[in-house]
Amino acid sequence: MAGTRDIEADAKISEDYAMLLFTLGSQMGRKDVRMLKFLCFEFMKDKSFLEKKDLSAKDIFIEMSRNGFLSSQNVGLLSQISYLIGKKVLQKKVLEPKGIPAWRDGSISYISNFRLLLFKLYQDTRKEDLVKMVEFCSLRGNLLAADKQQVEDALDLFTKLINIGEIAEEDISYLKPLIDIVGSKKMTQAVDTYAETYLPKADKQTEEKDKKDDSIGGLNPQFSALRVTDTSLASSSATFNSVGQGNSLRKDKGSTQALLRPADLSASLSNNTSCSTAYKDDLKLSALAQGACGGSESKDSKDLDSKT
Known part of the structure; x- marks a missing residue:
């Protein structure tokens, strides 16, 4: 396990900042890292970095520091990540004492609204819902038998759909029937709100014509x-x-x-x-x-x- 000196030397950052990353990373387990990899994907210049085995939260923090998305003067993203993955205690005990404001719903987001939508759907997906969603994608020819076995949660499913181009930041049409089979009003509302708020509106002049x-x-x-x-x-x-x-x-x-x-x-x-x-x-x-x-x-x- 890398210590604060290793982090400091590797990313060329200050001792205090290295201690912050070390403390946060040490409190995150395997499930936390899975969520972290999904939320931080857009902050990776080398996307293949997240495919490495035995990747830790500290490794991800260091890589984001190298890419310029994290620094001792820019740590707001750490607060949002801690909040989203359920580490609110870390916000209070680690971040706030260092003068880092606690991130809350409605605060300015460092993560794209598209990723936030998918993450929210993941949080609201039950095990029985995931089974239905996987079967739906399989029937549509988007998942092979081998792919189905690799889907541990909705984050895996969404990642595969992104990789094959079925869903994207400006095209979530695939999500609507996928969520409909689950029958969750909460999830449907989240998809509809995203579409109404962030997707391009139809040209009224074209409609009139x-x-x-x-x-x-x-x-x-x-x-x-x-x-x-x-x-x-x-x-x-x-x-x-x-x-x-x-x-x-x-x-x-x-x-x-x-x-x-x-x-x-x-x-x-x-x-x-x-x-x-x-x-x-x-x-x-x-x-x-x-x-x-x-x-x-x-x-x-x-x-x-x-x-x-």
């Missing part, structure tokens, strides 16, 4: 679900919208086709059996409105009367 794409025209609500299936109707629909505003629709640049007039439009509509009578009625009103702007009813509207 999708809604508009579902309708044609917009002058008459009856046609909100009308689909254009004929080129003549497509042209007529576009012209219909513009006529209501006293304008005609021009074709694409370079086109030599003349502007469509209401009379031309009515003829097109008469030849198209997919256009409803109500559509023609709206067209008639539009043509009348255009005639009124000229001071008298237009010949086009009269022609439309005779055809309808």
Whole structure:
């Protein structure tokens, strides 16, 4: 077992800080180290370091010090770790006497919210829940028989799912059905809260555009679900919208086709059996409105009367 001098020499840190790491590490057993490895994974530049056998808490603390995530001036992470793995006594007896504030729920987190979510789910997972979760992952083809035997707890399961890309910081969709089979409202709420708080929101402008794409025209609500299936109707629909505003629709640049007039439009509509009578009625009103702007009813509207 390494003493404080070994820690001090290895990480090139002060004696007081080495004593702090030694004291904390000495109070952490195998289960604590398993939790520590999961929580501190993102603080490892060399991820393979955590795969070493007989790794102790002191080893992990020293490695994080080497990587610059721990120092005598930056020990808040130690307080959060101690709190999360249930070593609150160490907070009170080891950290607080050295002026290190005790970490509590709601305090600024040094660990990512993604890791915190998975750790919370792990804490709420019972043995029977783990069996269901493992079987679910196995049925989905994410766990081989050999993998199932290596899963000791939910942390092992989550780590495997992360490694194969099934869950990630911005994609926890796999977790929802996984937690549903457990039937825990507490765990479901934790997943939902993370999704609502930390995942990107849908673009509202995109949603609005999708809604508009579902309708044609917009002058008459009856046609909100009308689909254009004929080129003549497509042209007529576009012209219909513009006529209501006293304008005609021009074709694409370079086109030599003349502007469509209401009379031309009515003829097109008469030849198209997919256009409803109500559509023609709206067209008639539009043509009348255009005639009124000229001071008298237009010949086009009269022609439309005779055809309808």
